[in-house]
Amino acid sequence: MNTDYIGLKRALEVQGVNIPSYNAVIIGAGGAARAAAFMCGTCGVRGLVILNRTVQKAVDLAGDVKKAFPWMNVSAMPLSDAGKVPFENFLAIQCTKVGLAPDNAACPVEDAAFYQKLAVAFDCIYNPEKTAFLQRAANTGKKAIGGIDMLTYQAIASFEAWTGKEISNEMADGIRTELSAFIREQNRPKNVVLIGFMGSGKTTVGAKLSKKLGMKQIDLDAMIVEDARMPVTEIFRKEGENGFRRRETKILQKLIEDGTRDCVISTGGGIVVQEENQPLLKALGTVVLLEVSPDTVVRRLGKDSTRPLLQGPDRVRKVRTLLVRRQNAYARSADFTVDTNAKTADEVADEIIRRTIG
Template sequence: MNIDGKTRLLGLLGDPVEHTMSPVIHNTLSDVLGFNEVYVPFHTTSEGLKNAVKGAYDLNILGMNATVPHKNAVMDMLVDIDAGAKAIGAVNTLVRVEGGYKGYNTDMMGLSRELDVYGISLKERNAVILGAGGAARAVAYMCAAKGCKKVFILNRTLQKAEGIASDMNRYFKKDIFLPVLLADYEKLYDEYNDEKFVVFQSTSIGLAPHNEDVVIDDSRFYELIDVGIDLIYNPFETKFMRLCRENGAKAYNGLRMLLYQGIIAYELWNNISVAEDVADIVYNKMLKSVRKNIILIGFMGCGKTTVGTAVAGRLGYNLLDVDLYIEKEAGCSISQIFADKGEQYFRELETDTLKKLNASISHTVISTGGGLPMRPENAEELRKLGTVIYLDVQPEEVIRRLSGDTSRPLLQGDDVERKVNRLMDERRPVYESEADCVIPVTGRDVEEIVDELVCIVE
């Protein structure tokens, strides 16, 4: 990032703002697209909001986002407001225009784009919204705009659900929104008629660290769901999502919504259109920030299991060995899989396993088999899964550490040194190209390696 006299400033108004992911989105976009812009968070109190908006305009700030608790109050400080934002009653994006800023709500636009990317149509569908806060109002607007047939709003306080339903029915001039007391969710069973629901979980229930909390904990309810979307993205898989999947439904979190609401804001500020391949670059960077998985790759004998166990203990992460996971799922050893179905089948099994893990896990140290990164499909999944660390070991150290190990066919017979060197020469360039970081391990103790690794990922 090169800051000079032509650099334009973008920012976020909120209280608090310390844990926002918005700088990751917008600064990555500027880097990839070559825009001379910098995005920073501005800690702004409610008392200082009016002066902050006026000062931002006077300082020639190009655009801003607004987050909690300012999405409603900031509307009084704008020179214009987009029709959708007016209907929702909240603004999260401020675009510089003559005399001040115009407000937009890109939350509902971001969720709409997420559904499009996943191929989810709401046309003539029945939807359920869990919750009746500000996020639910944005979801309700989107549901009507995308052609839902009926939308049930479930909330612990019926009055709030009634308020959203009444406002949206009036705005769209059709009676499709129905408020339901959350305790009476079983009324939905009468509306089922073999047509499953698209359900949006818009509350904060299930947000980390309360990962096992859920709005409705009734398996029968989840049998009625075709697609479940949780606006929460931390944890990466909420209990709501898990219950959806366990009952045969597709389930998605809110990370892509966060991505696209940010991208749409960036498009508005710069009057551009961001291509999907650029969005994918930003999304993969966000994944690493949110999920914080650590993937260890490297040749056999490099210490993936030992180092992984120590790192997981230090950080309080889960530990997962891909080979052991596959053996457990298959009900037999990897050597038996090779013998019965061949290496190609096993490599495809590795890819399927990584895709499955990509849908759910976070805060996990993952130890991989030595050959796993060699398949391009696997390498792509690893990049999505988290930060990839290559533990680089010298050939002589491999032979020393694994001498006498009869479980590894490569180390049996004659010319072991030649075979190890040949295979390492083949794999090392791939390991290096796929890794976010390389850590030499030869001649170093575990604590020293772990100290370096933790510094990298934190």
């Protein structure tokens, strides 16, 4: 019994997809792709294109499908030609591991023309629930279905085959809900640590993330101020930048020693300058770099006089110089980067959630 075949068919049908009414495009040529191709043939799909990086594997699979379903129009194409598939309003079934957690940002097809042509996108991947592939399809207004339903019905098919007991639709819905909750909880980062230049939105985005994820927000600068019993500007005046950086290290070490969990941690813009802080940040959780341009920094900060490193004339030049100086340290410290220049705090927070939990 092939549970891939059963799970995929039932997952599509439950989502209201009339399989034989579409031509289909399958991405991949492995075991899941084979099950998907033979499901298409069994259901009466008339036209099928198989896309794969290694074209010969797609050709071989297409040949096997053609032997089983001689009436079917089956062809193979390189994945790089995805935008040139000869169908309109087709069913796309993504069967590769591209986009599987933790590589959530990866996408098997980059060509925008592909997403404009399709009608329904299905991804066999269930972790994350909404892959980059599905997100791109949804962004073009197309129906996007994740692999959690396929996983659910694969499990149900196995259970029914072994026990002879039938699972009701109501029970299936409950199983799906439990599976989804379990996967999201497993993906939940220990902490989300926000790094980036001043004005990148770490505190604002941190507040949004905290609310959306139900996690406590920690502002590292606020902790330093409380510990030192004086404002940041005063610390810089009395202890210099090196003194402030040592205080940052001390706070990071304390958070780790205390076993801090389920927090969104907003850091100071220069925390990566102290090299010993970089592994400490990673030890705390998933580190997200909020990227920002010099012009955006100056626009957002306006005439803010509380930033010790930006005092005096020609602020744009100072920002650009500091950004260049810190660029490599930011890159070494971050698990991934989000460009914040043209996004609202809510949009940035939603992207972080998608790329961590899914």
